[in-house]
Amino acid sequence: MTQRQSPTVRRRRLALTLRQLRTAAGLTSGEAARRVDHDSSWLSRIENAEVRPHPNDVRALLSLYQISGEQAEAVIAVARQAKQRGWWQHYTDVLPNWFATFVGMESEASVIRTYECQMVPGLLQTEDYARAAFRGAPVPMRDEEVERQVALRMDRQAILASDDPPLLRVVIDEGAVRRLVGGPAVMKAQIDRLIGDSQRTHIQVQLLPYTAGFGFDGSFVILDFPPLPAPYPDAAEDRMVYVDTLTGALYLERPAELSAYSAAYEQLQALALGPAESRDKLGKIAADLPTQ
Template sequence: MPPSTPPPPVRRRRLGTELRRLRERTDLSATEAAKRLGVTQSRVSNIEAGRYGVSADRVRTLASHYECADQALVDALAAMTGDRKRGWWEEYREMLPAGLLELAELEHHATALRVAQVINIPGLLQTPAHARALFGESVPPLPAHEIEHRVSHRIKRQAVLHQDNPPQYTAIIHEAALRMQFGGPATTRSQLEHLIAVSEREHITIAVIPFGSTSFPTSAQGVDYICGSVPQLDTVGIDTSTGSELTDDASRLAKYRLVLDRMESVTLPPDLSRDLVHRIIREL
């Protein structure tokens, strides 16, 4: 049996989705758009589904036919055509759920990242021992080899914070997550010391919601907000029992921007957040 063809990269699928949205705003059918471009209707459909790559010039031509006057958006879409190589996450294609690979791809291209966690330390800030302890709590239990694949994948994702010109990263963490002792006191102490160390980096902000807060404007779900080069290309990931649910629906993006803004408004300032982490370490 021949090997299965991997799905299109999430970035190419997003480009196709945005081109479809532009077309639909002009009330053009795929057939009508194809006639204007001098291509087949199937070609347009395949571009919009992310199955076919498309050049920057073709993107600009499509945007012109679709009467898009937002030059920043057109430039951002054209820029999404340049990277045809598959990333490091593809080595995990047959090992891990597709959603984890898509999250890594989105983070790799992000201009900024905002996350919020209530029970867990954010994945990009976890130590290997802490991540291994978390995956060991999965229900039903994960096989030992899959736990190691997940730990390896999570640690490789963290490279985005240590590259040249890294994205601005803001982590909103509830005090409950800091006090959970996954893996025991020694693992917890090492994890909290790691948080303090990374919080010293200029592009990383860690803000804690203390137990004494009188407001809590969200559920206990974790949120990963991944900023694109323009707001229309943002994506939000919501933690669920089966993994991260990714969406680029405009109304949900607006909702979670507001949720994160409100959560951030009740956090301690970064210096007081760091002091709280130090205090929790002393109490271990």
């Protein structure tokens, strides 16, 4: 299976690159927009990844910023890719825009770090666990909607079997694996999957035990994105934090926000059991589950 390219990531990377190039050229967004015959707010919307610019407009901006040759063509190629449809568009009937953005980002992340205090992370859920979780969600769903949501969740997991899978680093609170989502049989199968997945080279699962005496009130995901290969001009570190809510999401990118969540994740990781110890603990939890 090949790696999926994400137009969402391409649009965001293009926005960051155009902002960096404009700043290096010593222009404000309003000045640059007027120089290529657009209103002053047009470029701001592009640089905030709110709209997808036409490749011809990108070419005009690059000329203004004195970027030419192979570098310019690399940026324009990304602009074309940003206008494509993502694989997740097949699920627009059950996929709200705020979560579609995350699915697009997740699809091309190089490193995914997640802390879960209530549930098993979606990328590691079994089909039966996911189905039970959606059926028990606070917002009721029709049966057909539940099945579409389960299909989407299983399709997201394809990135873990791609030719170049992301590094997945997971810290799960012990309470999440002790909660009987779907009943004992479903939970045993789910824990068995966690144990099996944690032995794959690109997946690390750590359990934060009750005995740690510390937790974090709120799940979150940190996504790292790989730099595009030369001659693309953008080589800056690219990271985002995603925080899920009942009816929306937060996408955090400011340095102070990234630093705070990165530090929180490192602390949770340090307090959690190591990978081997976590597998042993998970095995004991599964063995203690009732048989009926």
